[in-house]
Amino acid sequence: MMNALAxxxxxxxxxxxxxxxxxxxFYVGTLDEMEHSLFDMCPFPCSFRPNKKG
Known part of the structure; x- marks a missing residue:
């Protein structure tokens, strides 16, 4: 997992x-997939992430 600053x-x-x-x-569907992937790598608590419970 990458660090918070990165x-x-x-x-x-x-x-x-x-x-x-x-x-x-441009890239409408792809951007959503990329954004979800990026938030899956998020080092912050789940409450920071959109559409996530926890």
Missing amino acids: WQELYEAFAAFAYIARRQG
């Missing part, structure tokens, strides 16, 4: 990319 850096870069891609209508 995950935060990756998430910030992904979020910027995803915002532009969604705005343009």
Whole structure:
């Protein structure tokens, strides 16, 4: 598992990319899969993650 700082850096870069891609209508289904995968690697408690209970 990656450390919190590395995950935060990756998430910030992904979020910027995803915002532009969604705005343009690119990779719509793929972005959701990528986002779920990214949150599966999240080192923060489950309550931090969207759509997760715990």
